[in-house]
Amino acid sequence: MxxxxxxxxxxxxxxxxxxxxxxxxxxxxxxxLLVLTIVEVAVSYLKIDKRLMSVTMIALALTKAAFVGLxxxxxxxxxxxxxxxxxxxxxxxxxxxxxLMLDGANLLRATTLPWIHH
Amino acid sequence: MSIGTDVALAPxxxxxxxxxxxxxxxxxxxxxxxxVTDAMTFGGLLLAYGILRIGNPHWPAPTSxxxxxxxxxxxxxxxxxxxxxxxxxxxxxxxxxxxxxxxxLLTAGGGIFFLCGQAYEYTHLIRHGFTLPxxxxxxxxxxxxxxxxxxxxxGVCYLLITAAGVFRGKHLENGANFVEITGLxxxxxxxxxxxxxxxxxxxx
Numbered sequence: 001m002x003x004x005x006x007x008x009x010x011x012x013x014x015x016x017x018x019x020x021x022x023x024x025x026x027x028x029x030x031x032x033l034l035v036l037t038i039v040e041v042a043v044s045y046l047k048i049d050k051r052l053m054s055v056t057m058i059a060l061a062l063t064k065a066a067f068v069g070l071x072x073x074x075x076x077x078x079x080x081x082x083x084x085x086x087x088x089x090x091x092x093x094x095x096x097x098x099x100l101m102l103d104g105a106n107l108l109r110a111t112t113l114p115w116i117h118h
Numbered sequence: 119m120s121i122g123t124d125v126a127l128a129p130x131x132x133x134x135x136x137x138x139x140x141x142x143x144x145x146x147x148x149x150x151x152x153x154v155t156d157a158m159t160f161g162g163l164l165l166a167y168g169i170l171r172i173g174n175p176h177w178p179a180p181t182s183x184x185x186x187x188x189x190x191x192x193x194x195x196x197x198x199x200x201x202x203x204x205x206x207x208x209x210x211x212x213x214x215x216x217x218x219x220x221x222x223l224l225t226a227g228g229g230i231f232f233l234c235g236q237a238y239e240y241t242h243l244i245r246h247g248f249t250l251p252x253x254x255x256x257x258x259x260x261x262x263x264x265x266x267x268x269x270x271x272x273g274v275c276y277l278l279i280t281a282a283g284v285f286r287g288k289h290l291e292n293g294a295n296f297v298e299i300t301g302l303x304x305x306x307x308x309x310x311x312x313x314x315x316x317x318x319x320x321x322x
Binding site: 022023026027030033034037040041043044050053054057058060061064065068069072073074078079082085086089093096097100101103104105107108109 | 142146147150151153154157158161164165168169170172173174175181186187190193194197198200201203204205208298301302305306308309312313315316317320321322
């Protein structure tokens with residue numbers, strides 16, 4: 001019950017009797033996810049620069065993932081320590097991904113990287 | 119039952135509990151640790167896809183091979199199933215046993231629809247020569263999407279087992295913690311699909 005009571009303290013301080021009502025949030029997030037998905041699919045049909053399109057889509061996908069994590073997986077309402085457990089590996093993974101992909105481009109396509117001298 | 123939750127509490131009462139992680143039960147922390155490691159596995163697969171793709175200037179445009187409108191519908195169903203999952207948790211927390219069972223079964227139904235859609239998609243693609251050994255794109259596509267499909271199948275089984283338990287009057291105690299942990303897994307499956315749909319299907 002401890003976890004439940006902490007929900008209450010976030011929502012309505014001082015009234016910790018009934019379970020917190022997140023239904024309105026749940027529906028709001030559903031509409032956000034739906035609209036962002038429609039935008040994403042619509043963007044895929046546009047004739048715009050590929051890089052701009054890729055960056056836009058990754059930004060939209062990360063926004064959607066963040067909404068699912070924060071609201072549907074309740075990270076927003078958890079203790080800060082649990083949020084860190086889930087969030088801390090992400091920038092590390094992003095850093096790793098960018099550099100491995102640059103390395104892949106360098107090895108497979110011989111794209112010149114400023115810090116590698118052939 | 120997890121450590122430290124076997125203390126009788128008045129409704130809304132909180133006690134300091136050093137044996138659990140913050141306000142979460144040990145079960146929830148366990149699921150989160152599993153999800154973080156599982157995310158790393160998905161991350162590794164997506165990274166392999168990214169490296170192979172960036173290294174190949176002749177990589178086909180995914181939209182020229184894959185059916186985007188069809189997959190968009192599958193994505194929509196998965197998003198709806200996430201909504202029904204949180205509604206199941208909400209019903210369980212309010213002690214609405216049959217409501218929780220209804221939403222859990224609808225969530226599992228969304229998962230089954232997704233799996234049927236994936237089977238249909240695979241059949242269609244294989245008939246058109248897009249087979250696993252026919253190149254790096256199909257190879258990475260099938261490995262990533264089938265690994266995700268395996269998670270959907272596991273999630274459907276997990277949801278049905280949870281629904282059966284709730285129907286028999288279990289899992290409603292402790293803020294419906296068991297249902298919430300089931301939901302964590304299901305939302306993770308949805309979250310990963312959001313990334314797979316973007317990175318594998320949509321990026322030009």
